[in-house]
Amino acid sequence: MYQYDEYDQRLVDERVEQFRDQVRRRLSGELSEDEFKPLRLMNGLYLQLHAYMLRVAIPYGTLSSAQMRTLATLARRWDRGYGHFTTRQNIQYNWPKLEDVPDMLAELAKVGMHAIQTSGNCIRNVTADHFAGVARDEIEDPRIWAEIIRQWSTLHPEFSFLPRKFKIAITGSPNDRAAVKVHDIGLRMLRNADGDVGFEVIVGGGQGRTPFIGETIRAFLPKQHLLSYLEAILRVYNQYGRRDNSFKARIKILVNALGAAEFARQVEAEWAHLRDGALTLPAAEVDRIAAQFAPPVLPPVAEPIPAFDMARLTDPAFGRWARTNLFAHKVPGYASVLISLKPVGGVPGDATADQMDALADLADRYSQGEIRVTHGQNLVLPSVGKAHLPDLWQQLTALGLAEANIGLVSDIIACPGLDYCALANARSIPIAQRISQRFADIGRQHDIGELQLKISGCINACGHHHVGHIGILGVDKKGEEFYQITLGGKAEEDAALGKIVGPAFSYDAVVDAVETIVDTYLVERRSGERFIDTYRRTGLAPFRARLYGETIDAAA
Amino acid sequence: MPHRILTANHLRDGGVVFLAADGGWVRSPEAATIAACADDERGLSTIAATAVADQTVVGPYLVDVTVTDGRPVPVRARERIRVSGPTVPADFRADAASA
Numbered sequence: 196m197y198q199y200d201e202y203d204q205r206l207v208d209e210r211v212e213q214f215r216d217q218v219r220r221r222l223s224g225e226l227s228e229d230e231f232k233p234l235r236l237m238n239g240l241y242l243q244l245h246a247y248m249l250r251v252a253i254p255y256g257t258l259s260s261a262q263m264r265t266l267a268t269l270a271r272r273w274d275r276g277y278g279h280f281t282t283r284q285n286i287q288y289n290w291p292k293l294e295d296v297p298d299m300l301a302e303l304a305k306v307g308m309h310a311i312q313t314s315g316n317c318i319r320n321v322t323a324d325h326f327a328g329v330a331r332d333e334i335e336d337p338r339i340w341a342e343i344i345r346q347w348s349t350l351h352p353e354f355s356f357l358p359r360k361f362k363i364a365i366t367g368s369p370n371d372r373a374a375v376k377v378h379d380i381g382l383r384m385l386r387n388a389d390g391d392v393g394f395e396v397i398v399g400g401g402q403g404r405t406p407f408i409g410e411t412i413r414a415f416l417p418k419q420h421l422l423s424y425l426e427a428i429l430r431v432y433n434q435y436g437r438r439d440n441s442f443k444a445r446i447k448i449l450v451n452a453l454g455a456a457e458f459a460r461q462v463e464a465e466w467a468h469l470r471d472g473a474l475t476l477p478a479a480e481v482d483r484i485a486a487q488f489a490p491p492v493l494p495p496v497a498e499p500i501p502a503f504d505m506a507r508l509t510d511p512a513f514g515r516w517a518r519t520n521l522f523a524h525k526v527p528g529y530a531s532v533l534i535s536l537k538p539v540g541g542v543p544g545d546a547t548a549d550q551m552d553a554l555a556d557l558a559d560r561y562s563q564g565e566i567r568v569t570h571g572q573n574l575v576l577p578s579v580g581k582a583h584l585p586d587l588w589q590q591l592t593a594l595g596l597a598e599a600n601i602g603l604v605s606d607i608i609a610c611p612g613l614d615y616c617a618l619a620n621a622r623s624i625p626i627a628q629r630i631s632q633r634f635a636d637i638g639r640q641h642d643i644g645e646l647q648l649k650i651s652g653c654i655n656a657c658g659h660h661h662v663g664h665i666g667i668l669g670v671d672k673k674g675e676e677f678y679q680i681t682l683g684g685k686a687e688e689d690a691a692l693g694k695i696v697g698p699a700f701s702y703d704a705v706v707d708a709v710e711t712i713v714d715t716y717l718v719e720r721r722s723g724e725r726f727i728d729t730y731r732r733t734g735l736a737p738f739r740a741r742l743y744g745e746t747i748d749a750a751a
Numbered sequence: 752m753p754h755r756i757l758t759a760n761h762l763r764d765g766g767v768v769f770l771a772a773d774g775g776w777v778r779s780p781e782a783a784t785i786a787a788c789a790d791d792e793r794g795l796s797t798i799a800a801t802a803v804a805d806q807t808v809v810g811p812y813l814v815d816v817t818v819t820d821g822r823p824v825p826v827r828a829r830e831r832i833r834v835s836g837p838t839v840p841a842d843f844r845a846d847a848a849s850a
C-alpha cells in the first residue's frame with residue numbers, strides 16, 4: 196500500500212492546523228459563515244439537513260486495517276457509532292460537531308488520511324476498480340496511476356477553482372468495475388497491437404440532471420503521457436467550461452456542445468504544447484510508486500481445495516455465499532471476498548464502529564491487513580486463502596456481515612436521500628430497506644439472479660440511478676415524495692442510461708412497482724437471461740403493460 | 752397566509768433549532784413561536800439576523816406549517832423529516848449510538 200512520504204505528511208498535518216485555526220476564528224466571530232463555508236467545504240465538511248457531515252477520502256478505495264480502525268474511532272468518539280460508505284469509495288460521518296472536526300482530521304492524519312478535495316469545484320478523490328492489483332482479468336494495477344493522479348491533482352493551483360467538481364475513475368481491467376464511462380474522465384488500461392500498455396481516454400460521461408455516456412477522445416495514450424494529457428483536458432475545460440450556470444458547468448456539457456471530435460481536437464492542440472515537457476513521467480518515479488503497490492507475497496495453492504469444496508457442498512448457506520460473494524483472484528488458491536453492507540432491512544453502506552474494528556481484525560488475520568471499499572457500497576477483503584473461507588464466513592456471519600446477496604436485487608445502492616441530505620427531494624434509505632425486506636427470501640433472490648437496483652434521492656444521482664438495471668429517482672410533487680423508475684441502465688463497459696418506464700409512484704406504491712417489474716422479468720425471461728438481457732430484448736413494453744395496464748398512454 | 756416557524760442550524764453542533772417566543776433557540780418545534788402575519792415574520796427574521804451575526808446559528812429560514820392543537824406541523828415532507836430526524840429504524844441508530 197502507498198505510504199505517505201514526508202511531503203505528503205507535512206501537507207496533511209499543515210492542513211489540519213490551518214483548519215483548526217479557521218474553526219477557532221469562525222466560533223469567535225472573526226469569520227462569517229460566508230467566509231467560512233468555502234473553507235469548510237475544502238475540508239469535506241458540509242452542513243446537511245440535521246447536522247454537519249464530514250466526508251473523508253479513501254483514495255481509490257484502498258484501506259489498511261490501521262486506517263479502518265481509525266475510521267471506527269472517529270465513528271465512536273465523535274459521531275454516533277457508525278459511518279456511511281459512499282458510491283465514491285469514501286466514508287461520511289453524519290453527526291460531527293464543528294468544534295470536534297479539527298480533532299477528527301488530526302486523528303485521520305496520523306494514518307495518512309484526510310478530507311481534502313472531497314468537496315468543491317476541484318478534482319475529487321480518484322476512484323478505481325475495487326479488485327485492483329488482485330483481479331485475475333487485470334492488465335495492470337490501476338492504483339499506481341490513481342496515486343500519480345492524486346499527487347498531481349492535490350492542491351493543483353490551476354485546478355482549484357474549476358467550473359464545477361471533477362471526477363476521474365480508472366480501471367486496469369477490460370471488465371469495467373469502476374464505471375469509467377459515467378465519469379468526467381474515465382481511464383481504461385489496455386494493450387495495443389505492439390503489446391504496450393496505455394490508456395483509453397474517455398471524457399464527458401456523467402449522471403445528474405443531464406446524463407451522458409462518456410466519449411473516447413483517445414484510443415491509446417502511452418502511460419508516460421498520462422499527466423500531460425490530463426492537464427490538457429483540464430485546461431480546455433477550465434477555459435471553456437461554463438461558469439454562468441452551475442447546471443451546465445460540468446465537462447459533459449462542454450463535450451456535448453462542441454462534439455467529441457472537436458473537443459478532442461482542442462485537447463490535442465493544447466497537448467502539443469505540454470507533451471514531452473515537465474509532466475512526462477520518468478520511469479524511475481513510476482517504479483518508485485509502483486513498488487508501493489507490490490502485490491502481497493502469496494504462495495500459489497493448487498486447486499481444488501478440499502476444505503473449501505467440502506464446505507460448499509455440505510453447507511447450503513456457505514455455498515450460496517460462495518456463489519455471490521467471491522471474486523476470481525490472480526493467484527491460484529485465493530479469492531477476493533465481498534462483504535455485503537446490505538443486510539435485510541439495513542441501511543446500504545452503513546457500518547458500525549464495532550463492525551469496522553472487527554473487519555480490521557479479519558483483514559489482519561486473513562487478508563494481509565488490506566480492505567477495499569466498492570462504489571457499490573460494500574467492502575472487500577482482497578486476498579483470502581480459499582482454505583480459510585469457511586472460517587471467515589463463520590465470523591462474518593456472527594458480525595451480521597455474511598449476506599449472500601452481492602449483485603442481487605437486495606444489493607442496493609442508495610444515496611443518503613432525504614433522511615440526511617439537504618438537497619434531497621425524497622428518501623432513498625427506507626425504500627431500499629423495504630425492497631430488501633420484500634425480497635428477504637435469499638433463495639428467491641438467487642433465483643432472480645443478477646439485478647442492480649440503484650436509488651437517488653434527487654436528480655444529482657449520487658445513487659447512480661441512471662445506470663441501475665432498475666433505477667429509482669426521488670422527485671418532489673407538491674411537497675410529497677414520489678419515485679420515477681427507469682429500466683435498462685448499466686454502468687460497465689457496455690454502459691447505458693436507463694429509460695423512464697412511466698409516471699412516478701408514491702412512497703407507498705414504489706415497492707409494489709419494483710416487485711411487479713421483477714415478476715414481469717420472471718415471466719418474460721428466456722433460459723439463461725439476466726434481467727438486463729431480457730430488458731434489452733423486450734424493451735419497456737411488457738413492463739409498462741404490467742405496471743400501468745391500459746391506462747399508460749393516457750397517463751403518460 | 753400560511754403559518755410559519757423559523758428554523759436554522761446551530762453553529763457549534765449543526766443541530767436543527769427553532770426560534771422560540773422568548774427569542775431563544777430551542778430543539779423542539781413544539782416550543783417554536785408561530786408567525787401568523789408578515790409583521791410577525793419580519794420580527795422573527797430580525798432576531799435571526801442577530802443570531803447569525805453573533806455566531807449562534809447558520810442558515811435561518813421560514814417553514815410553512817399547519818397548526819394542530821397549537822402545535823406546528825411542517826407542510827412539506829422535507830421539513831417534517833428535518834424536524835423529526837432520520838426515519839431509518841431507530842433500533843439501528845440506538846444500537847449505534849450506544850456502541
Ligand code: SF4
Pocket residue numbers: 610611612613616617618619620651652653654655656657658
Ligand atoms: S442524489 Fe441528491 S439526495 Fe441523494 S445524496 Fe446526492 S444530492 Fe443528496
